Amino acid sequence: MDPIAGLMQGFSVALQPMNLVWAFVGTLLGTAIGVLPGIGPALTIALLLPVTVYLDPTAAFIMFAGIFYGAMYGGSTTSILLNTPGESGAMMTALEGNKMARQGRGAAALSTAAIGSFVAGTIGTLGLTFLAPPIAELAFIFKPQDYFALMLLAFLSVSVVMGTSKVRGFIALFIGLSLGLVGIDKATGQQRLVFGVPDLLDGVEMTVVLVSLFAIGETLYVASRFGLHVPQLNPLAGGIWMTKEDWKRSWKPWLRGTAFGFPIGALPAGGSEIPTFLSYVTERKLTKYPEEFGHGAIEGVAGPEAANNASAAGVLVPLLTLGLPTSATAAIMLAAFQNYGLQPGPMLFINSGDLVWGLIASLYIGNLMLLILNLPLAGLWVRLLFIPRPYLYAGILIFSLVGIWGVSNSWVDLAMMFAVGCLGYVMRVYDFPIAPVLIGLILGPMAEVQLRRALAISQGDPTVLVSTPLSAVLMAAAVLIVAVPAALHWHRTRKITFPDGDES
C-alpha cells in the first residue's frame, strides 16, 4: 500500500468520533502524567496496558499515541515553570526555560515549547509516513564506533553548559560520571561501586538523581533563603503570547531540533537526551544573542523541545517498520501489540495495515490536539506560579515522592533522594552547574559501553574508532569543537592581556 492511500485510510479510521475521544483522553492523560517527575510515557502506557482487554486495538493504539506525545510535551511544563524537569529529555528545556519564566516570560516559553513540539511531532510523523524504511536502515548502519563518536561529540560540546568556572563544571561532570559507574558492569558482570547494597546493582536510577538535583535541591535552596517580602514578580509580566520576535527566533531552532531528534531517536541506542544536548549546544553557537544564553534565550527552549518530540516520533520508526523496540516506551507498545496477538515486525504493515495506518494518522491528530489543548493552557499553567510558595514547594516534594517511591518502592532511592538533594543544595550555593551531573550520568555509561564494544569486536585495535566514514567525521567534529575555541582563546589572550570574559 502506498503511503498516501494508507494514510487516507488511516484518517478514515482515526477520525471516527469514538477514536477522536480516545485520542483526546490519551493526550490529556499523557500531558497530565508527563508533568509529574519520574513518571514518563513508558510507565503510563504500562499502567494502562490492562485496558487493552476492553478496547479494540485501533482505539487502544490511538490512545497510546496520544499518551506518548502528550507525556513528551508535559515534561516541559514543570521544567519551565518550576525548574524541575520530570524526565531527562526535558532537562535542557529547564536551563533557559526557567530563566524565561523568572522574567515573566513563562507563557512565551511554554508556547514555543508547544508549537515546537507540534512542528517537530508533525515533521517526525511525516518522516515516519514517507521515510520510515530508509531511516530504519540507520539502525543497521550504526556500528559501536559510530555511537561512541556521536556520544563523544555530545560530551565535548556540552562544555558550554558548564557555567562560569570550568573547574566546577568538570567536577559536576565527573560526579555524574562516577554515579554512572555504579552497578553491574554490563560487559563483564562485575559489581562496581555497589558497596554491598543490592538496590544499587542495577545502577543509580537516573530519574531519582534528576528529580533530587533539581526539585529537592531547589526546594532546600529557596527555603533557606526565602524572604517574606521578596519583590513579587508577575509571572505574566511578559504577556501570554509569543511576540513576533519570538517567532522569528524560534522557527529555525524548531527545524534544527527536529533534524537532530528524528534520526537519532530512530537509532536503537539513540534516545531522547543526546538530540536535546546537541540541539541546545547548536542553538547556543548559532544564536545572534549569545549574551542571552544562560539568562533565558528562547532558542534554548525551542530547539531542545523540538528535538525531544522528534525523537519520540523517531522511536516509532524501527518499531513499526522492523518490529524493534528501541526504548522502554516502545517495548511496552510492543507488549500491547502482542496482547492483541499481532506479530510486530517487518510484516506488520502488510498484515495489519489498517491498524498501523490508523496509528500513524492518529499521531497527526494527537499532535494537533496537543497544540489545541496546550496553547490556551500555557496561560493557565503559568498561573501555577501564583500558588503561595509554601504550598507550591510542598506540592513539588509530594509529586517528587510519587515519582521516586511509586516507581521503585525502594528505601535506598529515598536515601539517594535526600543525599543528592543536599548535593543539589551545595551546588547551588557554591555555583556548580547542575546539568553536567546529569550529562555525565546519562552519557558516561552509554559511551563506555560503546567504546568497549567497538574495541572488543576489533580485539583491542584503537584505529577501529575512526574506521567508518561516519565515526571519522563525527570524531573530527568532536576534535574541532575542543580545538577551535581553545585556539581562538589562545589567539585572543595573546592579543589582549586580560582573560576572555565568560558570562556569569
Add this chain to the structure above:
Amino acid sequence: MTERPYWLAAGTAGWGAIVLWKAHELPQFDQYAHIGPGLMPTAVGAGLVLLGLILALQIRRGVPFEEQGAEDVNDNHVVSHKALTLAAAACALPLLTMKPLGFVVTCTGCFVLVAAAFKSRRWGLNLALGAVVSLVTWWLFGKLGVQLGGLLPALGV
C-alpha cells in the same frame, strides 16, 4: 564572599579517592576490549582527585563563589538555618516513615514541614491541606496503578 570552603575540595577529592579505592579492587584490563571494568572507575576517580586539588588551589587564590539566583530568593542572600533544617527534615522524613507509616502520613508530614520552612504559620490549615493533598494523590495514583503502598502499612492496610 571571601569564604574559603576548602571542604568542597576535600569532598571532591575524597569521593574521588573512594572511587579509586573501589576501582583498585576490579580488573583494569580485559582480554579482548583491553578496557576492563576497573579502568573507567580509575580514570574517573583520578579525575575527581585532580579536580579536587585544582579546586583547593583556586580556593587558596580566593576564587569567588557567587550563589546561583533563584526565584523568590531574598536579595541579601541571608541564610535562614532554621528554614534549611526544616526543609531538610522534610526531605529526610520519608527515610523514617515511608515504610512503616505509608505514603499518606509521610507526605502529610513533608507538606507541613516544607510549609513551615517557607514561614507559613497556619499549622492547622497546613496539616489539613497536607492530609487532603496526600490522600488525593495517593488515591488517584493508586487507582492509576502506581505502587504507592498501603494507607497505613504498619497496620496492614
Add this chain to the structure above:
Amino acid sequence: MIRTIFAAAAAVTLAGLSAAQADPAVVMAPGGAGGGYDATARLPFEAMAADGIFSDGATFTNKGGAGGTIGLAEFVGANQGNDNAVMSMGVIMVGGILLNNSPVTLDDVTPLVRLTNDTGVVAVPPESPIQTVDDLVAAMKADLGAVAIGGGSAGGVDHIVMALVAKESGLDPSKLNYIPYDSGAETVTALGGGALAVAVSGVSEFKPMADAGRIRIIAVTSEGRVDGIDAPSLKEAGLNVVVGNWRGIVGAPGMSDEGRAMWLDRFSKMHEGPAWKDTLAKQGWEDAFLAGDDFVAFLGEEKTRIGAILKDAGLVK
C-alpha cells in the same frame, strides 16, 4: 532492623488475613512492567479468572533489578509462610542469584510450576561465510577472539548457550569474545549490520528478522527442530547443548503443604483450560508445563548445570 520488624509485622498481619477468608493473591513480578517476569506473573491470573479457577483477584508488585534477585529478596522477606503469595521466576534468576552473589536463593522459596519456554536461536549475518554449526565451531577454533558474539546480559541464557558450545567443542568458555547488549533490538541490528559475527537470542526476537532476510538462523537451542525455522538444533548438529529460557512460578517461603497443593491444583486446571492455551498462542510462548516434584527436580538440575558453566566461563568464582 526497623524494616525487618515491620516486614515481619506485615507478614503476620497478612498471614492472619489469609487464614480468615479467601482473598486476593499476593503476586510478585521480579521485573519491570511489560517484561517477561511481569507477563509470567499477570497472565496466568487473567487466565485463571477467565476460566473461573481462581477469581479472588491478585495484587501485583513489580520489583525489577539484578536478574530478579532484588524482587526475590523482597518476596522472601515479606511473605514468610504466606500460602497466598507467589512469584514469577525463570532461568535468568537461577543464573542471576549466582552472578550477583545473592544472599537469598531459590532454596528459600517453594517451587510450584514451570509454565513457558522460549527457545534460543543462533544466528549470523546473511552474507556470513558461516553456514552451519560446524562452520561456526571451525571459525571459533581457528581464532576464538575473532568471533564476536552478541547476546543478552553477561551470564544470561544467551551467554550460557555459547559457553556450552565452546565447552562441547573443547574450547575454553572463559575465552569467548562475548559482547552483551541491553535489548534484542540492539543485538539484532548489530548482527544484521555485520558488527557481530554471531548472536544468540530468543526465537520470538530473531525470527521476524530472519524471515525478512536480515539475519540467518543456523541453529536452535531446543532438543529438536522448531516449526517454521529451517535450521537444526545444536544437538542434531552434534553438540550436546539444550538450553531454554523457561519461566515459572514459585510460592512463598515456608508455604504449607495444603497451600502448595492448592496452587498446584489451580495451575494444573489452568493449564488444561482454554484461556491459557489462548494466552500461549497470543504471546508466542511454548508450553513447558512441569509441576510439583518434577519441577523441583528440574530446578535442581538447572542450578547444578548453570553453576558449573558459569564457573567455567569465569563469571562465578
